[in-house]
Amino acid sequence: MSLLEVNGLTKAFGGVRAVSEVGFTVEAGEILALIGPNGAGKSTCFNMLNGQLRPDSGSIKLGGVSTIGLKPRRVWRMGVGRTFQITATFGSMTVRENVQMALLSHRGRLKNLWVRAREQYVAEADALLARVGMREQAERPCSVLAYGDLKRLELAVALANAPKLLLMDEPTAGMAPKERIELMALTADIVKSDSIGVLFTEHDMDVVFRHASRMIVLNRGQLIAGGVPAEVRANPEVQRIYLGSRH
């Protein structure tokens, strides 16, 4: 049984099919890259996978269990972590507090009215931050972070509930090339050590070819190719619609 199994996933916005009959699997310990030009439907796929959008049809099975109709917060509790294309963090909190929130939620302690939130799970939060290279910035307000650091923070937050599957929507957008390689190298380490599965989108083909175990290509909502990077690179259609117009 695959970690994630998607079949016939379809979503239309007012008649326009943003995602059409998409199917793929993600195995534990594997990094699957989802590539495609802007507007191909990648983010829409992510939004269906984590429960933000309800698919029009199709199935999503996580470890064999359907997640259709579940809210993002339920899907998260099933072990799916997510980072957003446009980072979503808590601007009025420090970097560490952002991670503490995920830890508190994971342990079901958010309803507590009495203890000091900022004193909870400090060591664990710092360990997660250290993992993504953000330990030194733990005390900084999240609102002053550079964009690349926000992306790293999101990764730390997504790791807080020890997920089985990570969904990363353009995790390196806005980063310098060197930073991109580093972040994905880090992700690859985590995949190996924790044996989790990762689905990510990325525009930088260097990053994709270096780190993805397999890749699938989406164009206008439809899957047009899939396989190991070398195979996909050789696919003429992919070259035409995507690699040719690569930026």
Added chain:
Amino acid sequence: MSVDALLVQFLNGLAGASTLFLLAVGLSLIFGVTRIVNFAHGSFYMLGIYIAYSLTARIGGSVLGFWGSVVLAALAVGLLGVIVECLLLRRIYRAPELFQLLATFALVLIARDAALAIWGPEDLLGPRAPGLKGAVEILGRQFPQYDLALIFIGPAVLGALWWMLTRTRFGVLIRAATEDREMVGALGVNQAWLFTAVFGLGTLLAGLGGALQGPREPANLGLDLMGIGDAFVVVVVGGMGSIPGAFLAALIIAEIKALCIAIGTVHVFGFDFSFSKLTLVVEFLVMAVVLIWKPLGLLGKPSAASRNSSAVEAPLAPPDKAAKIFGYAVLVLLLLLPVVGQMFPYAVVLMIDILVAVLFAASLHFIMGPGGMHSFGHAAYFGLGAYGAGLLMKQFSMPMEAALGLGPLLAAAGALLFGWFCVRLSGVYLAMLTLAFAQIVWSIAFQWDEVTGGSNGIIGLWPAEWLNQKAAYYYLTLALTVGGVLFLWRVLLAPFGYALRAGRDSPLRADAIGINVFNYQWMAFVLAGTVCGVAGSLFAFSKGTIAPDVIHVGRSIDGLVMVLLGGVQTLAGPVVGAALFTWLQDAVAREFQYWRAALGVAILLLVMVFPLGVAGSVKRLLRRREVAA
């Protein structure tokens, strides 16, 4: 109820719809383009009626003079709007929504005192329109000619606006700006000019609405708040920014009101139920139903996300040592007050008022700041607490201590019910729904004579024997206020408070890490309502009397001013703000007739110069010092 009575009421409804439409359409227009919710819209309406009064008194004898006066009054109000836009609003288009509301509310205060200074406190009824003084007979009943004229004026204005919006370049720009703000920039239009023109047009329409109302209603100083209440309801029901929506909403509300009057008193299950009494609250009922059913109003479209994300807030920190020492020092002084203050007995009385206000403001801050829910009806829970205590004592003959302890439960129940609806909305819509619920509570207190004592309220609410001394009651108030405020702070620094802020900062991220934002906001609403209810119960026994004005919208606004005065981003903000506001109001109101205008000017200064509030500004100053040192 006969057919002819029904028809006449239907016509009355149409005339009322015209009035409501003219009152509200400008507000919708202004919001659509500038995204400013202009609280002063009712004031422009009021000024329209006053100016028309003065003009018709001089030249209103002839047909031409009368209608000329109406037009001139509308133009004058529009010009005033242009001036206000250039001097004030221009500076705050990028400010957080709440500040815009407050700045325009300051205009309300200033306009009211200006009208007081110019026209005096008496009601002024303008002359009737020459040529339309009589009545026509419809199915054997008299119907005023002027109202008949109004029935046509409303749709005529709608038609003219529609023509302008669809056929002129100005109209195209307005629609473009309403639907897609970025587009206007792309069209290369001078946005500042467009905003000024639209604000001028919107206020002109309000002035026209007022001027036309002259022969039907006396000009008086209460028209501003009444006007803005009605205008908000119409705009929210119709959908913010939608002009046909405003007309539809005006029509529905006016006709339902007319229907209530036509039905009159009905005898059901042995009770006399008066539908005509419902007119006071029917529009708010309609609004509540519409917002629950269609959160964007009847013809509203989702607007692009608000550009004005509130100012970035520094992380909350528990009080440091210096702050704690300062807090203890204040507490010691407060404990000593009745001893030291024996020669000024009034100090204790004023201090009780201040403490009650502090608890009120702190509970509002809880949902408004960390919760991000800008309630414009927090007085509802204050009033429910006060009436809860009063009713338990008078209707259920409970001892005072029990009434004080259980009274806030009525506020809790109210918050549980209303909160469930309110937290589904956000921004202006949430603000308006909270206001609607507060108005409903107010009108129940005002009209349910047998239980609440109606407009007289409940009297004879005196504390128990051992609390009879002012000093004793002061200590009780102090204990409950300090306890309540510390409790709220504790909750804000606890995981619950963090989860609440998380839902405000990023609902998307909150949901993605397992937080059910709705539940946290709802529970926060209930917590805040309950604590506010405690303030209300304390208030009831400190005054001995409560009347519906404890729930009045003015009190809700006072709460907002207190919180913003102190600073919404700091824990100490509402405490400082409430103390300062209450003290100032007490000191200034006794000395200075135009204290409202003074308060308005103070709010404007606050918004434009100290957007962080007093406590916020002091905190930033201290931090700068620290950095410098």
